[in-house]
Amino acid sequence: MAKKETMTINMGPQHPSTHGVLQLVLELDGEIVVDAVPHIGFLHRGVEKLAENRTYHRALPLTDRLDYLAPMSNNLGYVLAVEKLLGITDKIPQRAKVVRVMMAELTRIKSHLVWLATHALDIGAMTVFLYCFREREAIMDMYEKLSGARMTSNYFRIGGLSQDLPEGFEDDVRAFIEAMPGHIETYEGLLTGNKIWQKRTIGVATISAEDAIDIGLSGPALRASGVDWDLRRDNPYSGYEEYDFNVIVRDGCDTFDRYKVRLDEMRESCKIIAQALDKLEPGPILADAPDVCLPPKKDVVNSIEGLIHQFKLITEGCKPEPGEVYQSVEAPKGELGFYIISDGSGNPFRMKIRPPSFVNLQALPQMVRGRLLADVIAAIGTLDIVLGEIDR
Amino acid sequence: MSQAVVAKLKGAFAASVLDVKEHRGEVTVTVKKEDIVPICQFLKDEAGYNFLCDLCGVDYLGQQPRFMVVYNLYNIATKERLRVKVPVAEDDACVDTVSTVWATANWHERECWDLMGISFNNHPDLRRILMPADWEGHPLRKDYPLQGPDREPYQGRLS
Numbered sequence: 001m002a003k004k005e006t007m008t009i010n011m012g013p014q015h016p017s018t019h020g021v022l023q024l025v026l027e028l029d030g031e032i033v034v035d036a037v038p039h040i041g042f043l044h045r046g047v048e049k050l051a052e053n054r055t056y057h058r059a060l061p062l063t064d065r066l067d068y069l070a071p072m073s074n075n076l077g078y079v080l081a082v083e084k085l086l087g088i089t090d091k092i093p094q095r096a097k098v099v100r101v102m103m104a105e106l107t108r109i110k111s112h113l114v115w116l117a118t119h120a121l122d123i124g125a126m127t128v129f130l131y132c133f134r135e136r137e138a139i140m141d142m143y144e145k146l147s148g149a150r151m152t153s154n155y156f157r158i159g160g161l162s163q164d165l166p167e168g169f170e171d172d173v174r175a176f177i178e179a180m181p182g183h184i185e186t187y188e189g190l191l192t193g194n195k196i197w198q199k200r201t202i203g204v205a206t207i208s209a210e211d212a213i214d215i216g217l218s219g220p221a222l223r224a225s226g227v228d229w230d231l232r233r234d235n236p237y238s239g240y241e242e243y244d245f246n247v248i249v250r251d252g253c254d255t256f257d258r259y260k261v262r263l264d265e266m267r268e269s270c271k272i273i274a275q276a277l278d279k280l281e282p283g284p285i286l287a288d289a290p291d292v293c294l295p296p297k298k299d300v301v302n303s304i305e306g307l308i309h310q311f312k313l314i315t316e317g318c319k320p321e322p323g324e325v326y327q328s329v330e331a332p333k334g335e336l337g338f339y340i341i342s343d344g345s346g347n348p349f350r351m352k353i354r355p356p357s358f359v360n361l362q363a364l365p366q367m368v369r370g371r372l373l374a375d376v377i378a379a380i381g382t383l384d385i386v387l388g389e390i391d392r
Numbered sequence: 393m394s395q396a397v398v399a400k401l402k403g404a405f406a407a408s409v410l411d412v413k414e415h416r417g418e419v420t421v422t423v424k425k426e427d428i429v430p431i432c433q434f435l436k437d438e439a440g441y442n443f444l445c446d447l448c449g450v451d452y453l454g455q456q457p458r459f460m461v462v463y464n465l466y467n468i469a470t471k472e473r474l475r476v477k478v479p480v481a482e483d484d485a486c487v488d489t490v491s492t493v494w495a496t497a498n499w500h501e502r503e504c505w506d507l508m509g510i511s512f513n514n515h516p517d518l519r520r521i522l523m524p525a526d527w528e529g530h531p532l533r534k535d536y537p538l539q540g541p542d543r544e545p546y547q548g549r550l551s
Contacts, residue, residue, distance in 0.1 A: 216496030
């Protein structure tokens with residue numbers, strides 16, 4: 001019998017389909033993948049170490065830079081964790097909770113749009129990319145109106161929101177969610193029945209429910225393997241229990257079903273946003289807890305007491321009693337968790353982030369073994385990874 | 393409900409459970425590191441904690457024992473969480489791997505080794521994961537300078 005030779009090739013870190021700086025060392029037998037070894041860390045900035053050296057308020061902007069396609073989801077996870085640590089979860093005003101849910105769902109749509117755009121582009125469908133980025137731009141404009149930044153929003157605050165919604169914002173959101181289901185139809189029209197799309201996705205990069213739980217998959221990737229688990233419904237936070245929405249579960253375990261799950265999730269997000277808009281009522285946006293919440297900007301610039309108040313909180317920080325909490329949210333990519341330990345000082349003693357992309361990427365080798373090289377591209381796309389969050 | 397699991401755990405591993413704490417509704421069980429693998433296996437098989445959310449190391453510099461390894465578990469069927477911790481001494485900074493219980497522990501343990509310098513016995517692939525392969529030191533340790541090694545301490549302040 002002839003000796004079987006394999007070839008090792010390097011994919012990335014500078015490769016457009018790796019969605020950032022992911023390096024894969026692939027062992028190939030012809031065009032069949034024998035093994036794949038991911039190498040990560042090219043974007044490591046030491047976010048956890050930095051957070052230990054900042055006060056709770058000043059660590060918040062670091063979280064924007066984790067999953068930079070879904071900054072508000074990261075903000076939400078962090079502020080919820082700190083609020084739990086401080087014990088002020090019950091004090092968050094209704095309006096702040098509703099706005100948080102609304103923005104988190106807009107963020108989910110935004111993140112899924114980038115996923116669909118790049119995933120389709122990787123597999124060879126160019127048009128979808130252009131359409132998705134057109135809609136994403138509308139959400140980026142809303143981000144800019146709301147927070148002044150298109151990506152690094154830093155909009156939520158410990159205890160509520162940094163500022164109220166600008167004039168006309170609700171109309172923008174309403175117009176967007178009215179148009180969005182039609183756009184999703186358009187994407188589906190381009191892809192779902194498309195023979196090439198089906199051949200590239202159906203039965204590709206499969207993973208069974210049991211394996212998926214074992215390897216720690218979460219979010220849409222897990223729900224497409226038939227596991228009915230969504231933190232918004234099962235461990236509700238920020239008032240999600242008051243909303244009526246479906247958790248999309250499919251059992252195809254393949255790239256096509258993950259695509260369908262995410263598309264349907266965007267439709268559900270539109271439903272949640274519509275309910276949030278109906279719930280929006282005037283009211284306070286910051287918890288009544290002056291010992292931990294930053295004062296409103298107008299107080300800071302108009303009164304000496306406000307200025308001192310802000311100065312004290314920024315320099316010394318709020319001081320939760322010693323203890324530890326783990327709080328997770330259903331980020332667009334899966335379970336995003338913050339494990340924070342307080343030693344009673346103004347800085348987090350330890351902040352561990354549980355990034356969904358980091359754990360999901362771990363499933364890649366077993367999803368591509370024995371499959372064609374071209375399927376690796378589809379598998380990376382379908383996992384929806386963001387290297388900013390993997391490397392932290 | 394978590395209390396029932398803790399009682400069950402105490403029944404099965406009476407000598408290993410060192411401490412049980414509750415804070416903000418979250419239960420933390422501290423156990424001896426020698427028994428971490430059987431305990432994790434027990435929690436997975438008997439108590440249904442089939443999902444390991446997160447695993448990380450914590451450095452309590454100046455305290456004895458210096459490190460803690462923290463396991464955040466989740467039960468997908470009952471939607472409950474449980475946190476298990478093991479104390480790890482500095483002069484014997486290693487724990488048995490739980491990647492045989494949950495495959496997802498593989499990368500988490502690599503990260504813990506890389507950033508905190510706690511190694512894992514019988515781990516299938518214990519390499520650095522975020523830092524370069526030839527890096528010296530473990531950046532998340534409390535005695536590791538924020539600026540990185542061999543650099544003048546920054547005299548100003550963080551922004």
